[in-house]
Amino acid sequence: QKEVEQNSGPLSVPEGAIASLNCTYSDRGSQSFFWYRQYSGKSPELIMSIYSNGDKEDGRFTAQLNKASQYVSLLIRDSQPSDSATYLCAVSGSARQLTFGSGTQLTVLP
Amino acid sequence: DTGVSQNPRHKITKRGQNVTFRCDPISEHNRLYWYRQTLGQGPEFLTYFQNEAQLEKSRLLSDRFSAERPKGSFSTLEIQRTEQGDSAMYLCASSLGVGASGGAYNEQFFGPGTRLTVL
Numbered sequence: 001q002k003e004v005e006q007n008s009g010p011l012s013v014p015e016g017a018i019a020s021l022n023c024t025y026s027d028r029g030s031q032s033f034f035w036y037r038q039y040s041g042k043s044p045e046l047i048m049s050i051y052s053n054g055d056k057e058d059g060r061f062t063a064q065l066n067k068a069s070q071y072v073s074l075l076i077r078d079s080q081p082s083d084s085a086t087y088l089c090a091v092s093g094s095a096r097q098l099t100f101g102s103g104t105q106l107t108v109l110p
Numbered sequence: 111d112t113g114v115s116q117n118p119r120h121k122i123t124k125r126g127q128n129v130t131f132r133c134d135p136i137s138e139h140n141r142l143y144w145y146r147q148t149l150g151q152g153p154e155f156l157t158y159f160q161n162e163a164q165l166e167k168s169r170l171l172s173d174r175f176s177a178e179r180p181k182g183s184f185s186t187l188e189i190q191r192t193e194q195g196d197s198a199m200y201l202c203a204s205s206l207g208v209g210a211s212g213g214a215y216n217e218q219f220f221g222p223g224t225r226l227t228v229l
Contacts, residue, residue: 043199043201043220043221046217049217088152090152096166096205096216097158098155098218100153100154
């Protein structure tokens with residue numbers, strides 16, 4: 001079993017819709033959770049971090065964490081074509097390194 | 111520009127040659143990380159430093175890989191006797207580390223990466 005799993009996609013949503021990206025992780029000791037956006041040929045860009053159960057909102061982005069279910073999600077409201085990218089879920093525990101999922105490719109259709 | 115920088119951005123080499131990559135972290139960041147990313151996969155952790163101390167290196171892919179951060183500032187990643195399977199994007203990230211509050215100490219910011227092609 002992979003340590004961090006994401007739906008590989010691709011996921012397509014129409015412009016203006018809500019995009020929902022999901023991630024599960026296997027290490028119950030995980031403490032910090034991150035979402036990165038990666039455009040093709042570019043490096044990952046941090047867009048959200050979350051550390052406690054519940055929701056965290058930042059602009060059009062909402063991260064949700066449920067440690068009991070070992071589940072973290074990212075919602076993108078009012079999706080724009082510029083949101084088309086691969087979204088990477090990353091998790092870290094007492095060891096400081098990040099463990100990444102394989103990413104979900106999102107396409108927002110105009 | 112105060113972000114993480116990496117040089118070179120692209121490197122093409124022949125199998126068997128040695129290559130060295132450089133990473134300059136965000137200036138106030140204590141921690142520096144190296145990752146490798148292949149097509150269709152998320153970044154894979156290799157090693158990390160807190161200041162000049164290399165605190166985790168068991169994930170380096172083989173003994174052909176080594177990393178240094180001699181003065182706690184920039185870091186280098188060297189691959190000796192390159193193989194075609196080493197072709198990948200090598201990413202460097204930095205974080206605030208010790209002294210930062212809450213979870214922000216581990217928010218990692220990536221540089222643009224060095225794309226290595228081994229012929």
